[in-house]
Amino acid sequence: MFEARRLSTKLLLQVLVTLLIIPFVFPLVVMIQGSLAGQGFGNYRAVFAVGTVGTFFRNSVIVSVSTILIVYVLTMLAAFGFSKLHIRGKEIYFWMILAALTLPEVVLLTPLFATTLSIGVYDTYWAVVLPLAALQIPFTVLLARKFIDGVPDSLFDAARVDGANLFTAFRFIVLPMTRPIAAAIVVLTLIGSWNDYLLPLVLIQDPAKQTITLLPQFFVSQFSNDQTKVLASAVITAIPEIVAYLCLQRLFERGLAAGALK
Template sequence: MFETRSRSAKIVLQVLVTLMVLPFLFPLVVMVQGSLAGIGWGNYEAVLSRPELPLFFRNSALISIATILLVYACTMLAAFAFSKLHIRGKEVYFWLILAALTLPEVILLTPLFSTTLQLGLYNTYWSVILPLAALQIPFTVLLTRSFMNGIPDGLIEAARIDGANTLRAFWHIVLPLTRPIAAAIIVLTFIGAWNNFLLPLVFLQSPDTQTITLLPTFFIGQFNNDQTKVLAAAVVTALPIVIAYLLLQRLFERGLAAGAIK
């Protein structure tokens, strides 16, 4: 975008962008530095020896995986039907789902609180998985439907003429073509589920089911507000998603960019 003809202009631009990213690095440096203060790696040993840590990880992983599966299945089925099948009053149903896009999750708190209590779902993974999926589906259906509109109807008709039913056409022809958008769905849902704080805060009160986003608060109580150990816990919980991002960098960026670009 910016044209740099001369050598000095090139250097100025390089220096400028370096200075601009430093503030983004600063909090991460403070976090790592703080986690090594005092007894150094001993902070990590203290944090890693707590039995809660693997438990919280497992809970977050289970919730994320279940949410991703649920969102993926519902989105693919619904987007296919909205794009390629006949439904009377299709747009009414579609707008019903779309209107939920704007909904802040805090609105769900009270009704879901009393409902999960009545159904005995309070303190179970489902009390977090189901609302997470419900809040994610409107956006993923919107993305996937416009992606599937780009798949020619002729492909599915040809499969039908060859004797395949709708389910087979969906499974063998449509699904393999939707891999790019599937990656976007998985990444978006993963970030949303793994990082969610409010739903676990309200619906998961027992340490058996709590997630890693509640871990720093939990450790503030456990370690008597020992900041070095709290920061070590923060680093340990941040690492998996940072590593996942570094490994799948392109996928993450494409997944998020899918929201605004066709």
């Protein structure tokens, strides 16, 4: 690993890193300051006084956890297949999956709306969970495949000699050795599903099933626009993601670094 030894180099790197961080930290500082403007913590009390924070939070947890489970299981199976199994035409299938990365969410709204109506899942959690999982899987498969490529083939050969079948090798070799990339998948999927605003807005109409990203709508209407409470809602919405990242930070960074290098 590269290491800066000279004092001038360390100072230069410190200045560079600080300048790179400012564009990302500044909006967060403004958001927190804005949420405390006017009534201070009274803005947060007003948000909780709406009475739907608990319901929205529960719905977001259901959607996020369901999406994470689907993405993790399908990603690891697909990445294992693309990386270690001999499948005819697998590179074609792999690039077809990656082609889905070029499709923005807004372009898919109309076909998703029609599809959820036709299969009878409109206005349910599945109407949001399944599209979110489908949108996350191409990128997570790309990350996980690069990571699994770094697992030595000799381990699978030894497992085969010992009588292990394909599922056993996947369970006892792939899953334990891919915990760092699993943490990265969990964090990235959590951010994508927890922050999604468009799909719950369009595909869920029942207020009892809406997610926490729709919380600010209680303070924005035709005749009012209370930005302090909107920002307070945004801070409350961001807290679970920050906690999840801090808990998985080391594994997340290791997973992304290994996935980029292997």
